[in-house]
Amino acid sequence: MSYNLLKGKKGIIFGALNDLSIAWKVAERAVEEGAEIVLTNTEISLRMGEINSLAEKCNAPIIAADATNVEDLEALVDKAMEHFGGKIDFVLHSVGMSPNVRKNIPYQSLNYTFFDKTLDISAVSFHKVMQVLYNKNAMNEWGSIVALTYMAAQRTFVGYGDMADAKALLESIARSYGAIYGRDHKVRVNTVSQSPTYTTAGKGVKGMGGMLDFAEAMSPLGNASADECADYCVTLFSDLTRKVTMQNLYHDGGFASMGLSEAVYHNFLKGAEQAEE
């Protein structure tokens, strides 16, 4: 169902890899709500070809850019503004990758070259995107910039490794840049802290299945899906949230405020009883 929340708005969406990607769902919902979009991802992910069907469906050009490369980002923003014939109203940063996590390297034994890459791809790229937009004065007033994050920034989760540090940095960058972007151009910057979600990046986290089940059992409303995340992002791009900025916003069915749920407690007791037998 469309509410025309983004009628006339123009946005750049980073990170749609395949139809599991959260960015894929955001792209579809944004267009459904009346937005015009540009899709971007790395050359290598574009070569996989899956994004072409999304581009066709959304009537959106695809512009390759490595989010860690400032020259790529400058060219992306120039081309997007040329395509739109003006400035940009919203940006989704849905980018993350840790070579340490991918290679199952435990946190106590990090490879530091990989760690630098994790931070650059998953956090510093967000600063780079905003710095390029800011320097080019590419955002319309009351524009909205959103990055996706995870609760491991606040609490430690087994298997999440150095991505936890990257997410903490990402959320801090949102606050620091949000203060400047709000003051100078009335642009808001927020992070959305999403439930564990079954995507290509999600699957890379060891024990993802268990994490999903645990979060589901802990959350009073259950895990938030990628489609529900897209709905939430659309509200943050819309004019209905113009004074929300510099926030880390939990979109997780209540997980972030829970200590212990009945379901998890009963599972724990069952396990303890079985151990006694």
Ligand SMILES: NC(=O)c1ccc[n+]([C@@H]2O[C@H](COP(=O)([O-])OP(=O)(O)OC[C@H]3O[C@@H](n4cnc5c(N)ncnc54)[C@H](O)[C@@H]3O)[C@@H](O)[C@H]2O)c1
């Ligand atoms: N899946 C989850 O459980 C979950 C939960 C909370 C937050 N998130 C966050 O959501 C975001 C999107 O992830 P997803 O789960 O949709 O997985 P995904 O694998 O579909 O998306 C990750 C994207 O990052 C892109 N990417 C990697 N390196 C890049 C680079 N250098 N430049 C540009 N793009 C690059 C990939 O090509 C891919 O499209 C990530 O920030 C992730 O950490 C995911």
